Amino acid sequence: MEIDPFIFRLSIFILSIFIGYYVVWSVTPSLHTPLMSVTNAISSVIIVGAIIAGLAGNSDSIFNNSNIFGFLAISLAAINIFGGFLVTQRMLAMYKKKKKDK
């Protein structure tokens, strides 16, 4: 009997939930806003699916239905990726420690 590959993916999923649980509890509360913007950015790795959808089929009929949805999804995910990482960077650059001489 072979194990269905789905079970392996499910194992990855469940274990990742636990990793997420412990990692997120260790995030300092003052960084909760950057946490949200960066989780936003990384969840846009869904762009992987969008690219596959956009390039599906042969290249002559690139603008049939399912490709168009893929292209739109690429743009939306790209807004999130660039916007999410850059705004996180901008926020994190503002967090400064007290200067000694003050």
Next chain:
Amino acid sequence: MFSANLSAIFYLISGVLFILALRGLSSPETSRQGNFFGILGMIIAITVTFLSIGNFSSGFIYVLIFLLVGGLIGAYIAYKIPMTAMPELVAGFHSLVGLAAVLVAISAFLNPEAFNLGVPGDIKLGSLIEMSIGAAVGAITFSGSIIAFLKLQGIMSGAPITFKGQHPLNALILISIIVLIYLLCSTQSSNLFWALLAVSFLIGFLLIIPIGGADMPVVISMLNSYSGWAAAGIGFTLENTALIITGALVGSSGAILSYIMCKGMNRSFFNVILGGFGATAQSTSSQNKEQKPVKSGNADDAAFLMKNASSVIIVPGYGMAVAQAQHALREMVDTLKKNDIKVSYAIHPVAGRMPGHMNVLLAEANVPYDEVFELEEINNDFANADVAFVIGANDVTNPVAKTDPQSPIYGMPVLDVEKCKSVLFVKRSLSPGYAGIDNDLFYKENTLMLFADAKKMTEDITKNL
């Protein structure tokens, strides 16, 4: 080009980099490096996808164009957005993740061959379940986030919208989603797929309208969580490890944040989600207010009190964000520090409209993060402080939460502001806060009310110091 096994390993690497990105946020020093790991993970995932498809024809150019257009819009928004608008931005971004998940699910449904899921009308059962769950959760995330965005932006009133039969209606729709998924899987009919999407969009909308403005921290965290589960659902469909790992991370991250926010208000998750909070309480409290005497003062009195203090604790709230008073506040604090007065900031977990909202605003105004403390860290210090300066916060300082079991906010952890020798309370009027209840703090002997716009008042105090 790239074998499936090789790409799977690279997807795993990018998943690990995303974990490190979140891990970096455990302290501000490591956070920038963490963000870099996140970016690296994303670059790897996208590159590997291109290489594994290996189709560098005209379609590839289109992908790059759409990618660049989206990227430019995103970068433009990221640089232009004011820090006070961060909750709206995050809500807006959530809606995009949701919509992207829906679009990917649609194209997988229409063209399953491209994803190795079978042929139209005969999609593998497991994949169909996964993609319909991903699509439904994505659609809920999308429409829910749009409502949250409109409420935060002020385009839509922040007041809860409730109507008779709301909860039975929502329950009915949620059940119909499950039934639709079941029917879809047994018939593979595309009409049912569209119906599922339509119903999911509708329920996302209906779920968020009854939730009031100040409960937005919970809503945003919850939608954050949903966007993760939607991504994970699509990840299962695409058999993509990076997407499954990320979805699980984001899903649990949002869930934990919602939990922290609910605990900060001492309310159960369901109490928040069912909504209507604040609307009912308002009517009961409005009859017996503004009878008691209140001491009010001006900027001069406030400056005098603070000048003679040796330690001051500042309690910021959403009002500070609305008035954009964070820079004026920091200037006032600079002047205080020049007079050798010890100043620290106390942040309540639900201050503002999203988790960590106040911390970002203070960081923007160049307040060092080691002067900013969370509720548990600083609550004992109020008893030893001379002045508490409450700017734009209200319910989170209300001592009623500790004393009156009848109060709707009873049991909520509050900042022990009343233990200070004197309290300065900047507020525009005596009107009750979000919870719709009077704040006992207004009528305390040692409280001085400063009725003014938060920014203007802070500037005036600085002049008088």
